[in-house]
Amino acid sequence: MELRALHLNLDDAWQGEPLDLPVADARSWGPQLRFSARPRLIETFYREHEIHLAAAFLLYGSGDFHHLTALRVRRIPGAIVLVSFDNHPDWDVRPPKWACGGWVNRALEIPNVRRVSIWGCGNFECWWPHQIFGNRRAERTGRLEVHPWADDRPEKDRQRPGAILRDDWRERFKQFVNDLARENVYITIDLDCLRMEEAVTNWESGRFTVVDLQWALAKLRESCRIIGGDICGAYSPPHYARRKQRFAAEFDHPKIQTPALDEIRAINFAALTQLWPALAK
Numbered sequence: 001m002e003l004r005a006l007h008l009n010l011d012d013a014w015q016g017e018p019l020d021l022p023v024a025d026a027r028s029w030g031p032q033l034r035f036s037a038r039p040r041l042i043e044t045f046y047r048e049h050e051i052h053l054a055a056a057f058l059l060y061g062s063g064d065f066h067h068l069t070a071l072r073v074r075r076i077p078g079a080i081v082l083v084s085f086d087n088h089p090d091w092d093v094r095p096p097k098w099a100c101g102g103w104v105n106r107a108l109e110i111p112n113v114r115r116v117s118i119w120g121c122g123n124f125e126c127w128w129p130h131q132i133f134g135n136r137r138a139e140r141t142g143r144l145e146v147h148p149w150a151d152d153r154p155e156k157d158r159q160r161p162g163a164i165l166r167d168d169w170r171e172r173f174k175q176f177v178n179d180l181a182r183e184n185v186y187i188t189i190d191l192d193c194l195r196m197e198e199a200v201t202n203w204e205s206g207r208f209t210v211v212d213l214q215w216a217l218a219k220l221r222e223s224c225r226i227i228g229g230d231i232c233g234a235y236s237p238p239h240y241a242r243r244k245q246r247f248a249a250e251f252d253h254p255k256i257q258t259p260a261l262d263e264i265r266a267i268n269f270a271a272l273t274q275l276w277p278a279l280a281k
Helices: 039-053 068-073 103-108 136-141 169-179 210-223 243-252 261-279
Strands: 005-009 023-025 057-059 080-085 113-121 144-148 184-190 225-232
Touching: 005 039, 039 068, 057 261, 068 080, 068 103, 068 184, 068 225, 080 210, 103 113, 113 169, 136 144, 144 169, 169 210, 184 210, 184 261, 210 261, 225 261
Parallel strands: 005 023, 005 057, 057 225, 080 113, 080 184, 113 144, 184 225
Antiparallel strands: none
């Protein structure tokens, strides 16, 4: 029988047994999978932990492991719409094939994934010239929608397809949800989409509040069938298994100052206790 909810512990980002979830210990895999992994390694991990990845709702650690969402989605039968709340589009078409910065492309390769919609991107990847490394082809066909914050962008950038503002994003999101009526939806939340005072992650902070996400999840639940989801993005000290992996990850990560680990865990746990019930009802 499939588990309804599970904490997959890859990196001790969450201490103890958060929310009394059953725990699968995958810490031996953490350094191997963090940031990026070879396809053969990904498949070996999938075979070993397929029963855990099958949980309807999964909690795991750093956003450096966000590519595991693509593994989960590929086993879901029937057509789905994948909704992501993330400060990054994770749409990079460059190698490596399996990486936290390009996992959306792996999801788009799955025939059952009808559409991917990403909300709350606040970093530079959605804008010229960095967007040339994104999957613009999928965006042009409509299978991929990216909704970046444009409040601090020039007026011409605000005309970018999908651009949102603090003043109008809820109206845009309500229209999106109305168009999804009765669809099967999978939701993934990377905590880096939240403001820095509400979540501490290994990446830049976004602009959503916890209240924003609670509202959005409620809207999705009103109109759609939420068949599964996950939350990742909690901070953990990085450890890597390979030199090239470490070099690429350290080059790509922002240099950020973080509070003490006890404070980090308290901040992130406060966010989790509000978001998990809204996601995994």
